[in-house]
Amino acid sequence: MESPRYVIIGAGFAGAATAYHLARRGVKDVLILEQERLPGVHSSGRNAAMVRQVVSEPVIAELALKGAAFLRSLPADWPVPVLFQQSGSLLLGGGEGWRKLLKDAEMARRKGIEAEIWSPEKAKERVWVLEDADFEGAVWCPTDGVVDIHALLTGYLKAASACGAEVRYGCSVSGVEVKGGRVTGVQTAGETISAETVINAGGPWAGVIGGLAGVIDAPLRTCRRHLFVSAPLTWVNPTWPFVWDLTHDLYFRPDSGGLLLCPCDQDDMAPGDPPLDDSVAELLAEKIRRFVPKISDIAIKKRWAGLRTLTGDGRFAIGWDPKVKGFFWVAGLGGHGVTTSYSVGELAADLILGGGAEGGGEFSIARFRA
Ligand SMILES: Cc1cc2nc3c(=O)[nH]c(=O)nc-3n(C[C@H](O)[C@H](O)[C@H](O)COP(=O)(O)OP(=O)(O)OC[C@H]3O[C@@H](n4cnc5c(N)ncnc54)[C@H](O)[C@@H]3O)c2cc1C
CATH class of the missing domain: 3.50.50.60 (FAD/NAD(P)-binding domain)
Known part of the structure; x- marks a missing residue:
């Protein structure tokens, strides 16, 4: 050239x-x-490799809908096999967070995104470790999933x-x-x-x-976020959707025979390779104990951090x-x-x-x- x-x-x-x-x-x-x-x-x-379409910003929902559709049917001449596990997502909410999530789901449906409202009982049936979790309801999006990034x-x-x-x-x-x-x-x-x-x-x-x-x-702000992967866990069902408790800012999904987890930390950080902060592991443990106690007993095998770049x-x-x-x-x-x-x-x-x-x-x- x-x-x-x-x-x-x-x-x-x-x-x-x-x-x-x-x-x-x-x-x-x-x-x-x-x-x-x-x-x-x-x-x-x-x-975290999650494909999530139910979001608050209508213009981002539109881009997400199209992005997910592309992953479902890659062009015939796409040069690399890409695994997209369409295992769905369960977004949980309580209080004000639940009312906001209901609005997001309504907006998503208007855009053509499948978004069903589930009772806590139904969500707990799908992902049993939510048994003792405290939430008012869940939004189920069956066309979300996890992609090989x-x-x-x-x-x-x-x-x-x-x-x-x-x-x-x-x-x-x-x-x-x-x-x-x-x-x-x-x-x-x-x-x-x-x-x-x-x-x-x-x-x-x-x-x-x-x-x-x-x-x-x-x-633009650059903010660090940590991800954690547990050791393999016999009770994790690899077909579980990703679960995101939007009220308490915590998500998890099956990964490598165990779980990938995130306490949704957000600390401003200069561009680069962000250092790891031990206190975020404590934050994760605390959130799990309080909000999803059934998964309290896990050993973390791996962790890393990345930067998200955010506009105001x-x-x-x-x-x-x-x-x-x-x-x-x-x-x-x-x-x-x-x-x-x-x-x-x-x-x-x-x-x-x-x-x-x-x-x-x-x-x-x-x-x-x-
Ligand atoms: C912990 C975490 C979890 C996330 N989870 C999800 C998720 O589940 N689903 C989702 O959709 N999104 C997720 N994201 C967001 C997603 O990863 C980012 O939005 C996306 O990767 C941004 O891509 P980018 O190309 O803008 O940035 P980058 O991937 O950072 O690419 C920028 C590139 O520019 C290069 N570069 C910079 N400066 C120069 C220079 N001067 N000269 C040459 N090259 C340069 C860098 O080396 C870098 O490779 C997550 C992000 C984080 C951190």
Whole structure:
């Protein structure tokens, strides 16, 4: 590739899915630059792999619905087998949280997402460890599930490469060149690469990359979240759905013969490899004891942490930068970047190829600059 027109910074779900959609539409000159030697080293390889469609933001529900549909029927020429276990989800709520969840379920149904209201008894029948749990009701979404994130990410990248995109690993972008208010390229340790469009898909580093282009006011927060996996447990049924107690911020699902668990911690953290915090294991133990006592007696075998990148209003940041021409954002995917990857990439490609000055509607960058 002589001089790519489109340089994408970051080979996580944001960058990979955007490259896939651009390449699939016949765009040949797409170059992805990834600082790590492999894809999925950061958020895209460290998440809980859950595909969840019942959410509070209507625009995210729409992207999630489309994203889940894509996983159910991958294109015939998809280059990598991707296991999507459509085991469903049970979202639990109590008090104010339950009333909010009922509204979310109603909104989800209007969008075409299956969302049934279950009594606590019915939920406990499906997942018996909820027996002593305290909740007013559950929302059952049968089309949710768990996806093989590494296979999915590899699939986007391979499919993009098959259509002519190039991925360079171990290639960190250290500068974004802007001349006369328009991007002209990026700098790496070894060279300056000219480009008409620079796509910021840097995940937790998106704010830093914005800064390289002179955009210093990106309203993005990076927050650490820990995940834990128990030793194998004979009583776990591998067909259980993922269970998310939204009132007490705790989720678990079958994984590796045991359970994957998360106490939904959220601490602001600089981009990078987040350090582990022992107190979060205590928080998890405390939440389990109080809210799902039947699973109190588990040994944790493995834990890790990743960063979620959040915007102030919970919606994503997808669109052209209003100040720097040719600089495009696909960032702030929060806790939905796996589920919505297909549709986020599609929306990004629509806006990039549409050539609009701002675009992105509810996800636009301009909304932060009002
Ligand atoms: C604990 C946890 C649980 C989660 N669970 C779920 C879930 O169950 N379901 C779901 O849908 N979502 C979940 N998420 C959210 C999901 O993981 C993210 O939304 C998604 O991975 C974000 O993808 P990304 O491409 O924006 O970021 P990343 O995957 O972080 O990709 C950004 C890439 O940019 C690269 N990069 C950065 N700076 C540069 C530079 N200067 N030069 C070159 N490359 C650079 C990085 O190395 C990185 O690979 C979870 C997240 C966490 C942390």
